[in-house]
Amino acid sequence: ILAALSFFATGSTQTNLGDNFVLGLSQAMTSRSIKEVTDSMTEHLASRHIRFPNTANEINRIKEGFFLKHRIRGVVGCIDCTHVPILAPAEADEDHPPIVYYNRKGYYSLNVQLVNLLVNMKILAANSQSPSSVHDSAIWAASIIRTNVERTFRKGNNIWLMGALLHICRNAQPGTPEARYTLRHSQTRNVIEKCNGLLKMRFRCLSKQLLYHPIRVGKIIYAAVVLHNLAIDFNLNDLNDEEPLIIDNDENVPNIHNNHDVLNEGSRVRANFIRRYF
Structure with missing residues (x-):
């Protein structure tokens, strides 16, 4: 151990x-x-310590805590992806061809999706099996969390995940609801990056090249998330206060710019969100 x-x-x-x-x-x-x-x-341990809220009481408690801290209503968590470096798979591995793990920054990695609880930086959900060539939006589209959030939303419980997929309003006029939304979104985005950075700072193996098969790396990442949540549950102060916190800014941008249907739907959802809460 x-x-x-x-x-x-x-x-x-x-x-x-x-x-x-x-x-x-x-x-x-x-x-x-x-x-x-x-x-x-x-x-x-994972099923006990990596849990997305699924009861009304859990959801409402998290939404209230998020509003008190960040002044945005209805949010239960913040979603983002981060890259974890890996060794290139063998060329002969037909199920895991190296090319799909080669990212735009020039190294091999997994694209790891994390849902953070920003109130205490705990991680509510993790998907650690996707190659770096898989875009954030595609990981989200296949996510069980997405299904759960949509099901809860259809039942009349307003529930949102903040993250890179809900973009800021560019050139918003000062004093407008769009400007207030953009400010809160930018502040929240910074905290998301700090959450991911805290995970990598606490477990340095995630910042270095993991010399294992991608499936094994995925399990290592998941285990690190379990340990991260345990450290938070037990209030372990295991980091050096003098050491600056890593800001994780991989900036994984979904490849949706040529999909006008997705862009239009995203703009509509964002407009409704701003109209309701700002």
Whole structure:
């Protein structure tokens, strides 16, 4: 367990961890420890510690907390994606061709979708299996969370997720509802980036190239989210206050600019949101 936790926290290679005289484990034993601890957390702890609200009381409590802190009504969380570097899959891997993991910044990665609870920076949902070539909007379209949010909305419970997909109003005139919305959106966006940065700062393995198969990397990311939420639940102050917080600004922009139907629908939803809450 200590070997796995050390790996999550530092991102050190299995060889370096195996050479650690305190742990006293071989490289093979270190590798097995990381795998077993990761699998155990994803199989037995994830469902308890990564939970999107699904009852009326949970949803209303989160919406109230978000409004008190950010002055935006109806929001239960904030959604964004971030890249986690990985080793290029083998060319012979037909199910995971390297090209689909090569991102626009010039390295191989997974595009990880996170839904954050900005009140305390806890993560409510995570999707850690998508290649970097999959756009944020496509990940969201296939998300179980999307289905749950839409179902709740149809039942008459106003529920929103803030994030990159609900864009700001450019050139909004000062003093208008559009300007107030844009200011709040920009402030919220900054906090989202801090949330993702906190996760990567707390677990340095997510900032370094993970030398594993993409499926294994996805499990490592999910396990790190479990540990992140546990740290918040137990109020663990495990970060150096003097160390600046990483601001995660991967700026994953959905590839929807040529889809006029999507753009028009997004503008309509945004206009209704502004009219109702600003």
